[in-house]
Amino acid sequence: MWFCDGFGDRRAGRGKIVKLSQYVLCGYLMHKMYSIKLTGTADSSKIKDSEAIMNKNSIKSDRAQIAAIIGGILLLFAAFFIAFSVQDQKQGENREGMIQEAARLDTSGLILEVGEDERSVRVNWYSNEKSDFELQYGIPSGDGEPDNYVSVPLSRRKGGVGGTFRYTANMTALEADSRYVYRILETGSGEMSRDYIYRTAQVEEMFTFLFAGDPQIGAEGTEEDSKKWDETLKKSVSLVPEASFIITAGDQTDSSDKKKANKQYLGFRSPDVLKELPAAVNRGNHEAGNDLYEKQFQREGQQGMEYSFLYKNVLFIALDSMSTEPVQQIEFFRNTVETYPADWIVVTMHYSLFSAGSHAYDHDIIRQREYFAPVFSECNVDLVLAGHDHSYMRTYYMNGLNSTGKDGGKKERGEVLYLTGGSSTGNKFYKKTKKEVGYDVFFLEDKIPVVTSVNVDGKTMTIRTFDMDSNEEIDFCEIRK
Ligand SMILES: [Fe+2]
Known part of the structure; x- marks a missing residue:
């Protein structure tokens, strides 16, 4: 009736x-x-x-x-x-x-982070909600919903500012070349987030990742920079749709004031791209003034801010330039290299050991250069990705502290290429130092936001850097083994 x-x-x-x-x-x-x-x-x-x-x-x-x-x-x-x-x-x-x-379960503060390897990915959700949540994920049947979801409880940790929490859980044992749907469920109310998609890497060894220098949300204005960050990410994935993840080499945010930084982290997390493309982040000097970075990004079982992951045949080691324990950093680095033998080693850190910007002769930089560079050559690191200088720069192959004068190409053991990311949001640039550094192949003087893509295919690593305003490729380099 x-x-x-x-x-x-x-x-x-x-x-x-x-x-x-x-x-x-x-x-x-x-x-x-x-x-x-x-x-x-x-x-x-x-x-x-x-x-x-x-x-x-x-x-x-x-x-x-x-x-x-x-x-x-x-x-x-x-x-x-x-x-x-x-x-x-x-x-x-x-x-x-x-x-x-x-x-409306607010997942604007949700991002994906790289997992331990290409078969896992980490969900990292920053929220004001204090409740019990679980992560659900599965491969959809056809265009519909997954027949079965894997459910994992999200672990909760205080977020650093009153009333904020960080929730994390891992999607593990993921099948290659697959499209996963994932979502968050509040277990008590049944309230659900929207569905997100995560695509796993293809079966072949070859893969590509992106590298972005300091987004530093808030340097010009939190809202403006968040918008620019969103645009940069959208452009990056449209230029390099095959990218499996993105590395940011520190200074995700600008302010050391907790409340301001909290908003800036939300701006950093807000783009939809980061809900489908995992990030691998480093701690920058602008993030060392409070514990927000640590509360949000420190991994379970981790002592400091350094971590590593093995993606196919490449070992990635993220060091913490802000650490006051360089001995412990080196120890972590050496142990990781020994534990995970790989064809390639990529190090990420905030301070650029060999930059040509205004920080090139900073006391801290020189100290870390002398400390880390010989070890990187000794352990045959291939590529070091850093930020801090806001000016894109690529070096000759370095061996320890010395430039070999070789501009990419066939690499000998001990030769390391150092790349300093430019500003990925275009909100802050530094000029080239007036002193000659002697190791720079390419320094970008133009004040344009850039993002770099790195393709790893067998014995070749191809580095391409794009101007985010014009989408033009502005730098190209190959490392061959
Ligand atoms: Fe910095």
Whole structure:
């Protein structure tokens, strides 16, 4: 029956109110019309000429009374259904509201991070919600939903600013060359996030990753820089759609003030690209003034901010330039190299050991250069990706502290290429140092945002850097083994 249907759809509810109004009108007219007739027959009954007339009038009178009663009943029913429909429409609004609410589980602070290898990825969600959540993921059947979801509880940690929390969980044992759907469920309420997609790497060894220098959200303005960061990421994945992840070499945010930095981290996390393309981040000097970076990005079981992952045949080691324990950094580095033998070694860190920007002769940089560069050559690191200088620069192959004068190409053991990322958001640039550094092949003087792609294919690593304003390739280099 139509009046028993739910009114979940507000448009359907309005249609039913229109129908009810018709019944009200009908009932009212019947009631009114026969009430008038009843009054009329009462007057004519005064004539009383014959029994026949009387009987006829009596029958008419009975019919009129019945009709008036029916009209009245219709009016009562109509009144009842109007009340019912208004209440039900309100319930419908609530239900619709709940559906919207469910879709509104705020995951703007969610990003993916690289896992331990190409078969895993880490979900890292920064939120104001304090509750129990689980990560659900699976491969959809056809265009639909996955038949089965793997469910993993998200672990919660305080976020560094009152009322914020970081939730993490890993998607593991992922199949190559597959499209996964993942989402977050609040276990108590059943509230769900929207669905996100994560595509795993292809079966072949070859893969590509992106490298972005200091986004430093907030250096120019939190809102503007967040928008620029979003644009840079969108352009990057449209230029290099095959990218498997993106490395940012520190200074994700600008401010050392916790409240400001908190907003800036939310800006850094906000782009949708980072919900489908995992990031691998480093701690920058702008992030060392408070514990927000540590609270958000420190991995489970980790002592400091350094970490590593093995992606196919490449070992990535993220060092922490802000660490006051260089001995521990070196120890971690050496142990990792020994534990995970790989064809290639890529180091990421915030301070550029060989830059040509205004930080090239900073005391801290020179100290770390002398400390780390000989070890990198000794362990045959291939590529070092750093930031801090906001000016894109590529070196000759370095061996220890010395330039070999070789511009890429066939690499000998101990030769290391150092790449300093430019500003990925275009919000802050430094000039080239006036002192000759002697190891720079390419220094970008133009104030343009850049992002670099690195393709690893067997014994060749190909480095391409793009101007994010014009989408033009501005630098190219190959490392061959
Ligand atoms: Fe920096």
